[in-house]
Amino acid sequence: MDTFFFFTLFSPILFSSLFFFLEFIGNKNSSIFKKRTFIFLSFGLLAILASLGISNLMGIFINFYSSFNIASPSYENFPSWLVIIIIILELDLANYLTHRFMHFVPFLWRFHRLHHSDRKVNALTTLLHHPLEVIINSVLIVGFYVAFDLPIILIIFYNILLALHSAFVHSTIRIPKSMEKWVGYIFVMPVMHRSHHSIDVSYGNANYGSIFSMWDRLLGTYKQKEVSKANPMVFGVDISKTPKENSMQSFLINPLV
Numbered sequence: 001m002d003t004f005f006f007f008t009l010f011s012p013i014l015f016s017s018l019f020f021f022l023e024f025i026g027n028k029n030s031s032i033f034k035k036r037t038f039i040f041l042s043f044g045l046l047a048i049l050a051s052l053g054i055s056n057l058m059g060i061f062i063n064f065y066s067s068f069n070i071a072s073p074s075y076e077n078f079p080s081w082l083v084i085i086i087i088i089l090e091l092d093l094a095n096y097l098t099h100r101f102m103h104f105v106p107f108l109w110r111f112h113r114l115h116h117s118d119r120k121v122n123a124l125t126t127l128l129h130h131p132l133e134v135i136i137n138s139v140l141i142v143g144f145y146v147a148f149d150l151p152i153i154l155i156i157f158y159n160i161l162l163a164l165h166s167a168f169v170h171s172t173i174r175i176p177k178s179m180e181k182w183v184g185y186i187f188v189m190p191v192m193h194r195s196h197h198s199i200d201v202s203y204g205n206a207n208y209g210s211i212f213s214m215w216d217r218l219l220g221t222y223k224q225k226e227v228s229k230a231n232p233m234v235f236g237v238d239i240s241k242t243p244k245e246n247s248m249q250s251f252l253i254n255p256l257v
């Protein structure tokens with residue numbers, strides 16, 4: 001299990017590097033990407049250190065959450081393939097909800113906004129998270145795993161799948177429009193997630209889904225920005241008057257300001 005655990009920890013770096021490589025070889029103006037590589041990979045390593053740092057503390061949280069014992073449903077009468085699908089959907093819903101919290105609880109947004117401060121969203125953006133967001137998110141999501149008594153093997157499988165999918169939806173890789181549309185009825189596609197990174201908050205506060213697009217459609221948060229030459233996508237966060245205060249450095253160093 002330890003090997004799987006370490007693979008899960010490193011999977012965001014592995015998959016975002018893979019998609020970044022595909023973006024890099026497909027882009028003539030690849031020099032822009034070189035500047036980003038070092039800093040974003042550092043964020044990926046920082047997230048691993050943050051996760052390892054709190055892994056010892058997790059025992060305390062797990063004891064705390066297990067006292068809630070919210071739901072440990074019996075799947076005895078269900079075929080195993082259906083149980084796997086239900087649990088994967090539960091895990092995905094948990095991610096949708098924590099992501100939505102990150103936007104709507106002002107204290108949590110102060111950490112999550114670093115992820116949205118990137119003005120050139122690509123596969124490496126997957127790695128851009130405030131270390132404290134990584135810790136808060138882990139505490140919330142592990143609480144969900146424990147309270148709903150979810151099996152570790154499916155948690156690991158889902159998180160590896162999530163790392164792969166997350167690198168894909170942040171990437172600039174071009175997908176045929178018809179494929180984006182039809183596959184997008186089931187899965188979050190790059191066009192849907194990149195719209196969530198819009199500087200326009202009416203689109204930024206929408207499309208919270210991780211792997212499956214249905215949560216946004218069912219819970220009323222699906223909103224797709226139509227992009228054209230006349231109406232291009234602009235990424236980033238614009239909450240302050242000066243560009244310096246809206247910068248990655250500012251959100252990293254002064255999250256509470």
Ligand SMILES: [Zn+2]
Pocket residue numbers: 099103112116196
């Ligand atoms: Zn977000």
